[in-house]
Amino acid sequence: MIDLHCHILPGIDDGAEDLGASIAMAEEAISQGITHILCTPHHNNGKYRNPKSKVISLVASLQEELDARNLPLTVLEGQEVRITGDLIEDIQKNDILFTDLDDTYILIEFPTIEVPTYTEKIFFDLMQLGKIPVIVHPERNAHFRKDPNNLIPFLDMGCLAQLTAPSYVGVFGKEIQKTAKTMVEHNLVQMIASDAHGVKKRTFTLKDAYGQIEKDFGMQKVAMLKQVAKDLINGDRINFPAYTELKKKRFGLF
Numbered sequence: 001m002i003d004l005h006c007h008i009l010p011g012i013d014d015g016a017e018d019l020g021a022s023i024a025m026a027e028e029a030i031s032q033g034i035t036h037i038l039c040t041p042h043h044n045n046g047k048y049r050n051p052k053s054k055v056i057s058l059v060a061s062l063q064e065e066l067d068a069r070n071l072p073l074t075v076l077e078g079q080e081v082r083i084t085g086d087l088i089e090d091i092q093k094n095d096i097l098f099t100d101l102d103d104t105y106i107l108i109e110f111p112t113i114e115v116p117t118y119t120e121k122i123f124f125d126l127m128q129l130g131k132i133p134v135i136v137h138p139e140r141n142a143h144f145r146k147d148p149n150n151l152i153p154f155l156d157m158g159c160l161a162q163l164t165a166p167s168y169v170g171v172f173g174k175e176i177q178k179t180a181k182t183m184v185e186h187n188l189v190q191m192i193a194s195d196a197h198g199v200k201k202r203t204f205t206l207k208d209a210y211g212q213i214e215k216d217f218g219m220q221k222v223a224m225l226k227q228v229a230k231d232l233i234n235g236d237r238i239n240f241p242a243y244t245e246l247k248k249k250r251f252g253l254f
Helices: 019-031 052-068 087-092 119-128 142-146 148-157 174-185 206-217 219-234
Strands: 002-006 036-039 074-077 080-082 105-109 132-136 160-164 191-193
Touching (some): 002 019, 019 052, 036 052, 148 160
Parallel strands (some): 036 074
């Protein structure tokens, strides 16, 4: 399995506190069947700044440690990039990492309670540069939780969306779990990742989430989600079933 979103790098954000924590996370990932992890520390979220050069160096160091311990895990360079009005300029300054070496797909984080008004403009500019935004954990954002159909204008632009595994298995509560299942059912999200921060805190639930999705929607859905993760690492074009709009029930509930 490939994990596209994980805070395994030591001591640079709210993920692994030190190398020991990183190694423990690696061992847990391996036990779940994860073979590749995209290391995605927070960048530009108001608290943490982890530019490209810093992340590349830390990933190389962590890979050396994993190899020295004969741990069969490959770590790759990435970021969880908070959207800001300066994002295009930061890309031009070579501070931003993508999911792939061709710099095609970029993991974008929104504030928890909103989607900034300038988002559509930034996404349009990214698309003009041949970059495809991937909205991370939309099920945990209040704007999309209120109405998952709010994702559709961004998907119509050509953006993608990444669900967080613990959301699907209820770690963040029933409301977020319900939203996550709805998004998977309607193909509003095209991939799933752990967003793991540790072993005891917000750990890997990728295997459990895939297992539950298989029970709910079948093995083909799981296979497609896994293929998208592979495509993003390779920078390949993705193929995924068309998303469908939620039909509103009475009183505005979905």
